[in-house]
Amino acid sequence: MSTPLPPPGLPVTFRPTVTRAVLLGLGAALFVVLTAGALLTGSFSTGDRITFTTAGLVVFGVLALLARPKVVATEDGVTVVNMATTRKLAWAQIVRVNLRAGDPWVRLDLSDGTTLSAMGIQPGIAKQQAITHARALRALAEAHGTGRSAT
Known part of the structure; x- marks a missing residue:
């Protein structure tokens, strides 16, 4: 590990x-x-x-x-911009950041029991960049909120 x-x-x-x-x-x-x-x-x-x-x-x-998707992390929380939607989340709302083998993009497990796709981190063409970004977002969620890493 x-x-x-x-x-x-x-x-x-x-x-x-x-x-x-x-x-x-x-x-x-x-x-x-x-x-x-x-x-x-x-x-x-x-x-x-x-x-x-x-x-x-x-x-x-x-x-x-x-080409619009992105994930913006600030002191206040995370803004997830997907193709047609934008959602602002407080750090405490993010329970887990997931990017498993075969996933098209990062999925955020939220405190209300739902999952939000974060299309701004996708391993399609640049797999290593997506893994690095997912790990960074996971570290931020753990440092600023209640996030737990996925295995």
């Missing part, structure tokens, strides 16, 4: 940086390609050009939404 790490300084933001860079880069590239194709093709009408540009914006918007 590894030695627990000291908690990082606050405030700290955890986010899947590689995934975010890939999604935003791909969204920007698709927007540029669709817009350039619409503007440089002489056979398109004005409506076609607007449609292609709008489609590029929609694709970029969807990918930006997928």
Whole structure:
């Protein structure tokens, strides 16, 4: 068993940086390609050009939404930003921080008996970064609240 790490300084933001860079880069590239194709093709009408540009914006918007998740830890607690929701938690509300093998992201066990997915820490592309971030969040929960580590 590894030695627990000291908690990082606050405030700290955890986010899947590689995934975010890939999604935003791909969204920007698709927007540029669709817009350039619409503007440089002489056979398109004005409506076609607007449609292609709008489609590029929609694709970029969807990918930006997928890149939105993050977990922000401050002295007051944790803010979990997922794709469509944001939830603020006091440290005392977090009972356990879980990231088990095969999990798509961190799950927070809460004092009211529910579980909250924290999509801002996900092992998809950068597994080691997610493990480091999960351990740091676990250390913060243990230091600031009633958190217990999961085995």
